[in-house]
Amino acid sequence: MTTATDPHAPGAATSADDLVASVDSGARVPLGWQRMLVPSLAFTWALFQLYVASPLPFIIQEQTGLRVVFNNTEVRAIHLAFALLLVAMAFPLFSRSPRDKIPLYDWVLGIVGAGSCLYLVVFADEIARRSGLPTNTDLIVSTIGMVIVGISVYRALGLPLLIVVGVFLSYVFFGSSEFFPDSIRWAGASYSKAMWHFWMQTEGVFGVALGVSASMIFLFVLFGSILEKAGAGNYFIKLAFSLLGHLRGGPAKASVIASALSGIYSGSSIANVVTTGTFTIPLMKRTGFSPEKAGAIEVAASTNGQLTPPVMGAAAFLIAEFTGTPYTDLIVYALLPALVSYIALLYIVHLESLKLGLKGLPHKSRAGSAAAKIQSFIITLAGIMALGFAVHFGLGWTATAFPDAGLEIAIAVFVAFYIICLVIASKREDLHVDDPDAPIQELPVVRDVLLTGLHFLLPIIVLLYCVMVVRMSPGLAAFWASASMVLIAFTQHPIKALLRGGENFAASFAQGWDEFSRGMISGARNMIPIAVATGAAGIIVGTIALTGAHQVVSAFVEALAGGSLMLMLILVAVMSLILGMGLPTTANYIVVSSLMAPVIVSLGASEGLIIPLVAAHLFVFYFGILADDTPPVGLAAYAAAGISGGDPIKTGLQGFGYDIRTALLPFMFIFNTELLLMKVVIVDGTPTSEFVPWYIGVKAFVIAVIAMLVFAAATQRYFFSRNNWFETVALLLVALTLLRPSILLDMVQPPYDDRAGVEIYDIAGSQPAGSPLRMELVGTDFNNPLERTSKYIVISLDDAATGEDRIADAGLTFLEDGDRLTLDEPFPGTPFAYLGQDYDFYAEEPVVLNKVQTRAERMPKEIFYIPAFIILALVILMQRRRQTQPAF
Structure with missing residues (x-):
């Protein structure tokens, strides 16, 4: 491997250990009097975190009356202060920066960055009294802190995350200009409001992600x-x-x-x-x-x-x-x-x-x-x-x-x-x-x-x-x-x-201290990029909260998908892979989930599919993680190639080939939540998740294992012997049928019975309590007044006496308009208030209830396991005739 000019490029590491150091813990190892500085700071950070997590502060405060308990906001600020100080000491800023000493500019950046965080602790009471009205000093500290966070992101995590953060900040400050189309323009915010939002409160850098x-x-x-x-x-x-x-x-x-x-x-x-x-x-x-x-298997x-x-x-x-x-x-x-x-x-x-x-x-x-x-x-x-x-x-x-x-x-x-x-x-x-x-x-x-x-x-x-x-x-x-x-x-x-008789008893204490101290130091150093990443991710989350940027991403993906739920999931998977390139696990998840998870839930709802939020987050998490072995920036593949001596691109491609089985799972549990051992129920109009019965979990596990083994045999083109092309196709069909038999069932028997929208009250009154009711609404698109758009919503019927009361209890009001029913704009705070962002309820053409769907009575989907297993048995019989060595 040759050394690249970019310290974050995979080729910059001359060995796997160097790559781990440059990505996870910092590649700088100072000499001389600075030799113990980074380990001492890291050890102190670890002690502080153990202290604030333990019952000890409460015991001391109760016994002595001293204020030694830190609140959550103070812990977050001190946590990031340690990270910004250590990232300046341990991660060289440039490829030519010295690795055996800490230059003066890194001392300045580290101390000033830590001070910007500790400013929130020292002046906490004064900041609370200002309540959104920052002083000039507040703005200076916030600006310096944001800049140093950006520099720290580049040091510890490279250019990809810094670019993402920069794009979001640009949208905050320039997204209100006429340069942007109306569909993605927002109202804008002043500089003082934005800095207060991102630095002086817990909505930005010091938000939930850093708190976790x-x-x-x-x-x-x-x-x-x-x-x-x-x-x-x-x-x-x-x-x-x-x-x-x-x-x-x-x-x-x-x-x-x-x-x-x-x-x-x-x-x-x-x-x-x-x-x-x-x-x-x-x-x-x-x-x-x-x-x-060899490297790909390890990856x-x-x-x-x-x-x-x-x-x-x-x-x-x-x-x-x-x-x-x-x-x-x-x-x-x-x-x-x-x-x-x-x-x-x-x-x-x-x-x-x-x-x-x-x-x-x-x-x-x-x-x-x-x-x-x-x-x-x-x-x-x-x-x-x-x-x-x-x-x-x-x-x-x-x-x-x-x-x-x-x-x-x-x-x-x-x-x-x-x-x-x-x-x-x-x-x-x-x-x-x-x-x-x-x-x-x-x-x-x-x-x-x-x-x-x-x-x-x-x-x-x-x-x-x-x-x-x-x-x-x-x-x-x-x-x-x-x-x-x-x-x-x-x-x-x-x-x-x-x-063992006391042999080497004294030396054993030194060995124990050495393992403990190395563990403390290593743990703290490994936390440097995670802490910086969660701080940077707070900017992304804060931008979304301030501007509603996720709706722009949702509209963009929806337009590309053209109404196809499967195409939408594929686009989200590809975008998650791209966004996850070169990022550690935690930063990877925060970036892709902030942008992509709401897209899955909202677009799934528009197609009438209830996708649990946790399933959507796991979906993007899976594909973000797969970016670790996806060329050209699969850092895990480069680390493995550094050990094996193989080509890193070929290692990454082979590793991704092995990981196709993992890429299949998220698609399956989006449509079949039994793979997550959960089922979706609707309570008071809100989808919630609960565990499936144990026997359903056992069935899901057994079927999923068989399906994935068959899928592996298909993708590896070897089962009991080498596959013919038609055997590979047959194995793929078997695997997909076992993982999602409802595809074939939907072809044979539609999942819903369609009824006219005007029958809503009769249908609602005749269904048992707790039954889901699916409705198609057609109305003028809020963001595009020239188009009529169709969306599905699902409600859960309560135990009210009449259909009218059940619909009203769900938060919906329909009005008679000749031979059709129109939907009145839902009130804020009701489960369907979000429809006001999808439909223009004040347009010339009202929002119409087009049709009502109830679940059709169908054969069990498991019936399609039978032809799948028959095809599997036939493939096995054909291959056993060509088998030349034992299968195990």
Whole structure:
């Protein structure tokens, strides 16, 4: 790879580690007296975040009366102050900027940027009293802060996000000029109003996104970083290899599992590539994979890790906040697609191994026969499950029996299990980081690897227990998980040294401190671009709130789609890929969701399709993440190519080829929310989501897995043997039928019965309470008075006695106009008040109720599974005749 002039261009990094540093943590490493400056600031930032998340400030204030509790606004400002100071110290501004010292201009930019943030803390009371009337000093500070945020965005995230932010700011200041067409022009805002909006209150830079970064994302990134530095990363890699290394193409399959496990706590697909890929990519190459395919498998696995709950690249908390979805519900919604995608990737790796004729790595004979290995694994797995049940039900019972001592008992149980795990681990040799270039003679025994690092699972259990069982806030749960991880980092080596007879006991304390401090510093440095990104994203969100810019984007996409919902989704997917290029996970999600998610919901509603907001956000999130391996700016692909020695463009193209299965899933769960384990119900005219019954979830999982395996076989053109073209077509039809059988059902039986609009009251009176009623409205387009436009709305009928009352309760008023019904303009605050933005209710031609649709009684859509499975069986029979090697 050659060095480029742009520090953010992928070619600028001479190695995968350099690329991670330049993107995630900063490529500058000062020498001399400045050597400890960045680590010290990063460590202090991590301590501050742990402090404000802990109960300690409240205890101190209650005991001493000192004001040591920071409110949310102050925490956001201090959080960004640390980020702006550190980004100036750690990220060189220009390609020629020194990397071994901090130049004077970076000192000035860092200190002034931090001061602009702290101005909001020091003068908080005076600013509150001014209430939207900024002084000259306020405007100067706001302007300086905005400029330094822009410079910091360029340093840490490159040009793409800076351009997006610049476009939005230009629209704020110049969008009211006559240069813009009437359809996208807005009323405009004064400079003082805009600066107050973006900097002096919590509607812009210091908005929701930065608040989530400060209160939740930092703690999860810190938790993952300490977990990684304490040895969990190496533990998960070796566990994956011991489990899967003996299978056909074992190193590649182990890479998928290791990346999935790293994705549990990782906030970056690029860091995930380097963490696991440094070990797995050379092994994949030695077992027969080309450099490009080895890198692409790691890229596909690592990008998939960003879609895996509970962290989802640190974006899970933002999705929950922006959609109003409880975090505990969100991780359930996102679980099934992530599992299905990983299972399909494992199968793709298996098919690639079959095509190459690969074998597995040798296993140690110590475990005995295959049956003995399976028995040992099952016993160990059962023990872990028993441990989980004991923790769950034991702590649940103690919390009920001793409500005042619940925390103390939980800590005692954790410590007890921790000691037990260390006693077990002390009887085995510690896991060492192997040389990835050294040949593997034999794989370790699963049981030995598993028992060596059981204590690394405890903080993850703490995290999930606090979130899912105790129902703590994600931030507080992350604090306790981080606290447990800090305890493990400090004490695991001294306790094991004592249990082994006291050998190297003194050195073990230094090792624990080293792992803890490196975890704290690494976590804080990894947070620099995330904090800057969420601050910059606040400008985008603030612009949308100030100007209504999302309506412009919606109108643009709607015009391009020409009324086709599927074409609209494809356009949104492509735009999400483009907007996501070169951005880390969190910034990626904020940008694409702010612009694209409202488009999906509004245009889906115009076609009468109720799309849950969380499904729309997950849709754009999936495609934004896929930008990490999409050429020409797929940073994860460049990182993998730096390790494999392959061509980064070919690696990205191959990785995207593997990720087509992931790109299919968002389209499927938009139309079939069972894949998200949710169903949509309408309550008081408002669509809400709730979980499907467990048996529906099991059915959705099984069918989705089969469909994705078949789809993988089609796209890889190999099943039991190489596919003929008609076999590939047949497999694609089978996969699409299993994933969305309603397409065929709609062709056979229309989903709705059409009735004339004048029958609305009779229909509404005859339907059972809670039934959805779909209506087509035709009226003059508000933005184009020369056109009549058609839109669908859906209402839920309550239990009122008459049809007239039910329609009125839904917030609609119809007036008789000869042989038709016209719609009166809905009142503000009612569920359909937004129609005033779509229709001109004061035009010469009124808004007319054209027709009413009720759900038709149809055969179950699952009936089409039968022909799909028959076609699948025929393809298998044809291929078995040509099969030359075992399928597994």
